[in-house]
Amino acid sequence: QSALTQEASVSGTVGQKVTLSCTGNSNNIGSYAVGWYQQISHGAPKTVMFGNSLPSGIPDRFSGSKSGTTASLTISGLQPEDEADYYCSTWDYSLSAVVFGGGTKLTVL
Amino acid sequence: EVQLVESGGGLVQPGGSLRLSCAASGFTFSDHYMDWVRQAPGKGLEWVGRTRNKANSYTTEYAASVKGRFTISRDDSKNSLYLQMNSLKTEDTAVYYCARVGGTTVTTHWGQGTLVTVSS
Numbered sequence: 001q002s003a004l005t006q007e008a009s010v011s012g013t014v015g016q017k018v019t020l021s022c023t024g025n026s027n028n029i030g031s032y033a034v035g036w037y038q039q040i041s042h043g044a045p046k047t048v049m050f051g052n053s054l055p056s057g058i059p060d061r062f063s064g065s066k067s068g069t070t071a072s073l074t075i076s077g078l079q080p081e082d083e084a085d086y087y088c089s090t091w092d093y094s095l096s097a098v099v100f101g102g103g104t105k106l107t108v109l
Numbered sequence: 110e111v112q113l114v115e116s117g118g119g120l121v122q123p124g125g126s127l128r129l130s131c132a133a134s135g136f137t138f139s140d141h142y143m144d145w146v147r148q149a150p151g152k153g154l155e156w157v158g159r160t161r162n163k164a165n166s167y168t169t170e171y172a173a174s175v176k177g178r179f180t181i182s183r184d185d186s187k188n189s190l191y192l193q194m195n196s197l198k199t200e201d202t203a204v205y206y207c208a209r210v211g212g213t214t215v216t217t218h219w220g221q222g223t224l225v226t227v228s229s
Contacts, residue, residue: 047218050211098159
């Protein structure tokens with residue numbers, strides 16, 4: 001069981017807005033920035049959001065937010081190439097470890 | 110451009126050892142914390158461990174599943190990160206990724222991964 005909780009699957013149509021969530025606690029998400037990673041067909045992960053920052057080369061249809069102990073990744077204007085597995089992670093100071101969510105499989109219909 | 114290139118993966122018997130390397134370029138390696146993250150076949154991402162930078166005394170942290178068996182080290186003069194894996198178990202079979210940690214303590218860049226297979 002993962003320390004961070006993500007939806008197992010989310011789907012949306014091209015052009016739609018979808019939001020993925022990542023829920024933790026005060027020891028992790030409540031205290032630290034969250035990273036979001038995209039993994040297409042089990043290739044190498046790619047960071048699509050770190051904290052509230054968009055990495056260079058990532059389309060601005062990706063955005064991130066956090067409220068209390070839940071972080072969210074929103075994709076506005078969903079594209080076929082966004083179909084992937086998405087993982088969240090952050091530091092947990094009580095565990096002295098990085099914790100990951102179990103991942104969300106995003107399907108673009 | 111940030112580049113992280115892992116090497117050293119392969120097939121090893123249970124109980125054996127293996128050393129992975131990660132060659133970094135395109136950024137000031139010595140400034141950054143570095144992580145190892147793995148992914149078993151068909152599973153999600155699992156953090157293995159972290160080495161902090163010189164300013165933080167190169168301290169390390171490990172996941173409970175590998176503590177006492179794996180050791181992370183770095184050579185800032187060679188822009189290289191290492192993962193020494195001892196007493197390997199079949200459940201250590203995974204693709205191992207080298208990852209750069211950013212100022213927010215979150216991973217910003219990933220390598221392409223190297224496959225470690227532990228099997229007799």
